Amino acid sequence: MTDLTSLTLAEARKGLADKTFTSLELTDAHLDAIEAARVLNAFVMETPDQARSMARAADEKIAKGDVGPLAGIPLGIKDLFATKGVRTTACSKILGNFVPTYESTVTSQLWRDGAVMLGKLNNDEFAMGSANETSCFGPVGNPWRREGSNTTLVPGGSSGGSASAVAALLCMGATATDTGGSIRQPAAFTATVGIKPTYGRCSRWGIVAFASSLDQAGPIARSVRDAAMLLRSMAGHDPKDTTSVDIAVPDYEAAIGKSVKGMKIGIPKEYRLDGMPAEIEKLWSEGAAWLKAAGAELVEVSLPHTKYALPAYYIVAPAEASSNLARYDGVRYGLREQGRNIIELYENTRAEGFGAEVRRRVMIGTYVLSAGYYDAYYLRAQKVRTLIKKDFEDCFAKGVDAILTPATPSAAFGIGEKGGTDPVEMYLNDIFTVTVNMAGLPGIAVPAGKDRQGLPLGLQLIGRPFDEETLFSLGEVIEQAAGRFTPTRWW
Amino acid sequence: MSVDAATVRRIAHLARIAVSEGEVPHLQGELNAMLAFVEQLSEVNVEGVEPMTSVTPMQMKKRQDVVDDGEIADDIVANAPATEGHFFLVPKVVE
Numbered sequence: 001m002t003d004l005t006s007l008t009l010a011e012a013r014k015g016l017a018d019k020t021f022t023s024l025e026l027t028d029a030h031l032d033a034i035e036a037a038r039v040l041n042a043f044v045m046e047t048p049d050q051a052r053s054m055a056r057a058a059d060e061k062i063a064k065g066d067v068g069p070l071a072g073i074p075l076g077i078k079d080l081f082a083t084k085g086v087r088t089t090a091c092s093k094i095l096g097n098f099v100p101t102y103e104s105t106v107t108s109q110l111w112r113d114g115a116v117m118l119g120k121l122n123n124d125e126f127a128m129g130s131a132n133e134t135s136c137f138g139p140v141g142n143p144w145r146r147e148g149s150n151t152t153l154v155p156g157g158s159s160g161g162s163a164s165a166v167a168a169l170l171c172m173g174a175t176a177t178d179t180g181g182s183i184r185q186p187a188a189f190t191a192t193v194g195i196k197p198t199y200g201r202c203s204r205w206g207i208v209a210f211a212s213s214l215d216q217a218g219p220i221a222r223s224v225r226d227a228a229m230l231l232r233s234m235a236g237h238d239p240k241d242t243t244s245v246d247i248a249v250p251d252y253e254a255a256i257g258k259s260v261k262g263m264k265i266g267i268p269k270e271y272r273l274d275g276m277p278a279e280i281e282k283l284w285s286e287g288a289a290w291l292k293a294a295g296a297e298l299v300e301v302s303l304p305h306t307k308y309a310l311p312a313y314y315i316v317a318p319a320e321a322s323s324n325l326a327r328y329d330g331v332r333y334g335l336r337e338q339g340r341n342i343i344e345l346y347e348n349t350r351a352e353g354f355g356a357e358v359r360r361r362v363m364i365g366t367y368v369l370s371a372g373y374y375d376a377y378y379l380r381a382q383k384v385r386t387l388i389k390k391d392f393e394d395c396f397a398k399g400v401d402a403i404l405t406p407a408t409p410s411a412a413f414g415i416g417e418k419g420g421t422d423p424v425e426m427y428l429n430d431i432f433t434v435t436v437n438m439a440g441l442p443g444i445a446v447p448a449g450k451d452r453q454g455l456p457l458g459l460q461l462i463g464r465p466f467d468e469e470t471l472f473s474l475g476e477v478i479e480q481a482a483g484r485f486t487p488t489r490w491w
Numbered sequence: 492m493s494v495d496a497a498t499v500r501r502i503a504h505l506a507r508i509a510v511s512e513g514e515v516p517h518l519q520g521e522l523n524a525m526l527a528f529v530e531q532l533s534e535v536n537v538e539g540v541e542p543m544t545s546v547t548p549m550q551m552k553k554r555q556d557v558v559d560d561g562e563i564a565d566d567i568v569a570n571a572p573a574t575e576g577h578f579f580l581v582p583k584v585v586e
Contacts, residue, residue, distance in 0.1 A: 101563070329507075332567075334570065347507050360518070367522070370505060377529070380535075386543045
């Protein structure tokens with residue numbers, strides 16, 4: 001029998017249905033892989049007992065012919081998703097040993113469909129970061145290294161644990177969240193597939209909030225088809241989230257293999273940055289050529305406000321974060337540091353509980369919302385956001401079906417290499433992904449090649465609102481042309 | 492625009508984050524780096540542009556004004572650092 005951890009989710013589903021192996025065997029194979037890969041620090045909590053009991057329950061159901069869409073499939077869960085009875089921390093000291101008494105909507109839907117939980121995955125503290133270096137549990141290692149080098153690289157962030165675990169074959173897929181690129185950038189850094197669906201597609205209920213108007217959940221997976229399978233279970237209307245949209249979730253998997261002939265693909269000229277590495281340029285042209293060969297038509301498009309998306313994001317996101325994170329006060333849950341009065345208790349708790357990046361963003365968010373600065377910063381940024389969204393609307397109105405861009409401006413970098421003196425250096429990682437969050441659109445990152453040093457690079461496809469299907473169809477064309485990439489095991 | 496040390500202390504207090512004197516210069520530098528970065532937004536012409544309030548055009552959802560959840564006081568206080576019965580304990584607030 002081949003190693004069960006090397007199967008795609010779609011292959012595992014078939015093996016389980018054909019009774020080639022059981023969910024317990026599949027789950028045990030992954031639990032073993034997790035144990036052998038602790039050096040990657042991808043998991044912040046392993047839940048082997050729960051995993052085995054869920055696997056046994058899945059096996060019983062499969063034996064009775066009751067096969068849910070994800071029956072018996074072992075998954076990893078980003079530590080931002082509340083899991084009933086299992087510690088959930090957002091990788092922040094301030095949540096301490098918080099054990100939710102409820103389950104997030106997205107994860108409850110995965111369990112409804114038969115999936116098995118292997119454990120909780122590392123991420124940047126409160127999802128604020130692009131390298132998974134701000135986690136209170138320490139950084140995550142990328143399974144990929146530069147050829148001939150022993151340097152451990154970052155897996156990207158904030159869903160670094162999710163990307164690393166999927167790439168290292170520790171779980172068959174993982175949940176993730178994306179506020180400015182936190183699904184797509186780590187997917188690109190680890191040769192995995194990540195999709196951020198349209199804002200409103202997945203319920204945010206039970207996910208630790210960062211910036212509510214930008215946050216969306218989505219999967220990180222081993223293939224485009226796997227991502228389609230996972231998103232179908234994760235998506236759907238939830239009355240508990242007022243921004244969750246009440247429209248039917250299509251069978252995303254049916255979009256895989258659908259012809260892309262005649263589709264109009266926009267190539268935005270503003271994404272051609274000065275000083276962009278030649279390898280990224282080349283990858284981008286190659287991707288365009290693959291889509292053309294599959295029958296799509298390429299057109300140059302203009303998204304004139306692109307360069308303002310990142311600065312506008314660094315007003316809107318911290319502003320919302322400062323408001324959302326006000327709840328961590330040392331009274332209702334999590335860490336408490338004593339003070340002589342209630343204000344000191346708040347101040348000491350938050351100083352001790354929040355890491356440097358979170359403190360910085362809460363403070364900048366507080367500043368841009370404070371009296372006298374609100375109009376100059378926050379209101380202006382929200383107006384710029386309207387313009388960014390309009391750029392995309394104008395483009396789609398001209399008949400463009402999807403937009404092709406690089407996923408990241410570079411490949412993965414070393415731990416501690418970026419953002420040490422200037423936080424903005426780290427923020428620039430999200431330059432190609434953040435526009436999508438600002439406009440609420442769906443975006444997928446698909447592995448497309450490697451750089452000179454043997455590190456994976458990804459391409460991004462941006463779609464019309466609620467048209468994830470087109471992204472799956474086009475993404476699979478790129479996947480077929482580029483092939484799949486697996487890291488050489490060193491851990 | 493940039494912030495001075497006094498403003499850093501004021502923001503920290505508004506955000507309810509204790510900041511020691513030694514941390515102020517460092518924080519000031521970082522906040523100013525972020526403010527310098529977002530400064531470029533001032534060159535965008537936003538005249539007559541509506542600020543975004545909802546990224547997906549949709550009707551605000553409403554529900555019946557009835558109690559549909561509750562009686563879970565045990566759950567609510569389950570993770571609190573200090574409680575007595577179903578109450579959160581805090582330092583004395585009113586003298």
